[in-house]
Amino acid sequence: MIRDSRDLRKDPRDTRDLRDLRKGPEGAAVVVTGLVKRFGDFAAVDDISLTANKGEIFGFLGPNGAGKSTTIRMLCGLLSPTSGSATVSGIDVATHPEIVRQNIGYMSQKFSLYNDLTVLENLHFFAGMYSVPRSQLPSRISWAVEMAGLNGREKSMAGTLATGWKQRLALGCAVLHRPPVVFLDEPTSGVDPMSRRQFWELIHQMAADGVTVFVTTHYMDEAEYCNRLVLIYRGKIVASGSPLELKEGSMSGELLLVECEKVGQALELLGAAPFIQDAAIFGNALHLVVENAEQAAPGVKTLLAREGIAAGKVERIRPSLEDVFVSLTTPRPGRTP
């Protein structure tokens, strides 16, 4: 499906004049140090530090309003940080925003295409904005058309495309100039599951070709596709690591799945039990964090039976990212969230 996306780093222009400006560790694509953004009294981003390596899919996970978009906009130079610094490909965003812009691709939440331009006109426009060399233009455009699955629809108005196609066309427009770093801000919001899947295949393809993909999402299932994740909550990083590390390491105990009736009532009951660290509703079941799942299971069953709540399966499960997230963002006495 995807051709011609090799050599993404081999544009001679970026290496020649950028060498002097580069700083920071080799291999790091995005380095953020103590980044803060305040809007009045409100700290939308509160002292965030992170490093995304080259060729990595770096996930930025958190609920709406956690500060994901604000961070990404600071990394693209659209907002200036209150304090802290950020480098992209080793170049400081605050001091050399124009050089950074030539070296990144950015896709905002709205898939900002010109609805009154055709697919090709949109691609030509953004190719022009990024000064894609004339010799590469035909191959880049046909690559983007194919990637978006828009063969035969080149002359359609972008506004008439379904959301999934629009999203892939927007990605095509954003990476026509082969940027080594790509920022995607909630790229899959409002897109059907099939298109989401296709889109993530594209992201993986880009990463395999050496592109660093910095992606925000609030879909926990998508976070599983990332090489590395940062969980952000109320402007602060609450956890980071690979999905596996997060699932293994971030929870203090083991996870117990409890299928039962009256989950609301059961949650109240079990949440108060001393041997249960944490309890949360997942669909029509409960997830409990306990020290030892095997020991706790009989106790849970007894408690439920005493209250007349019929229980089904009670067994240990591997935590999902959602469990990790809920566990990390639920304030409990004796622990800062």
Next chain:
Amino acid sequence: MRAMLSRLRHMLVKEFIQVLRDKRTRFLLLGPPVIQMVVFGYAATLEIKHVPMAVLDYDQSQASRELVSRFEGSRYFDVRYRLTDRRQVADLIDRGEVTMAVEIDAGFARLLGKGETAHAQVIVDASNSNTALVGLGYLNEVAGSYAREYQLASLSRTAPLAAGGLPTIVLDKRPWYNTDMSSQWFFVPGVIGNLMLVIVMTLTAVSVVREREIGTLEQIMVTPIRRSEFILGKTIPFFLIGGLDATLISAVGTFWFKVPLRGSVWVLALGTVLFLLGALGIGLFISTVSATQQQAMVTSFFFIMPAIIFSGFGSPISSMPTFLQYLTLLNPMRYFQTVLRSVYLKGVGIDVLWPQMAGMAAIGIFMLSVSVLRFHKSLE
């Protein structure tokens, strides 16, 4: 440098596609200005013709009927009603059926015959003070000329010798530039200015903010385009469209309304170009500071209204209070109105109009620079 020109070229291609692709938009850019030019050219006039009037003749003499027939014979008045009762007047004026009512007293002819002053009363609807003033003037003229003829006629009957030697003053009128004193000649060039202002302002005022609203501005901001390239990309298309519209509506003024273009076309073109710079600059400034298209539209209307009123289009600037006269110096429309009328009717050139040209150039360059500086490639 090559990258800059290439980015600018892509901006222009995009803007032109967006403006010109739609058949309806294409028509909207050229059709309404021409139609409005034709309509306004006829409507914008200070001439008072066919003032509806009522006559209340209590005398019913030969002299009074002669006076009324003089009113009827003048192209300024339409005698619509001949009344018999004074109480009918108020109602007709209230309804706007007539603007004036002339009441001739009984004994009008008798007093004239005795060589005394005869009275006629005029009731006028002065809510439009201009119409009332001009109407009264015409009425005076008609009545005055009748009175003079009556005097002469009676004098030549009683003392034929004296009548020949009656002293009188005659003012020989020499109206320059507009011999017929046609107010259409005065207003048509002015309407060109008004239309240009409205077209250019409304087009540019929404241009940047539209992209802000749909989100494409954010996408453009992360590209390497410079802000001057972006602003130029937004300016040049509307500049060209404005120039085309100016040519079309000036042609309507010249060929349809036959307003003479006595000066150089090039001086007129230069004035139009400089005026367009100012209008574009102000429109772009509004667009860069507005958060929504609606806000931009409302703001530009708040600018357009005073810009026309304080331009000398209708009421002369010399009649305004002094501090307002100084304020008009900031209004590019003021200079453009002078340029339009001077080039069209007086036929003067740059040697006379350079202060106006300089004023418009200064405003244009200032506003465009402010727009570029005000437009940041950030979301803050």
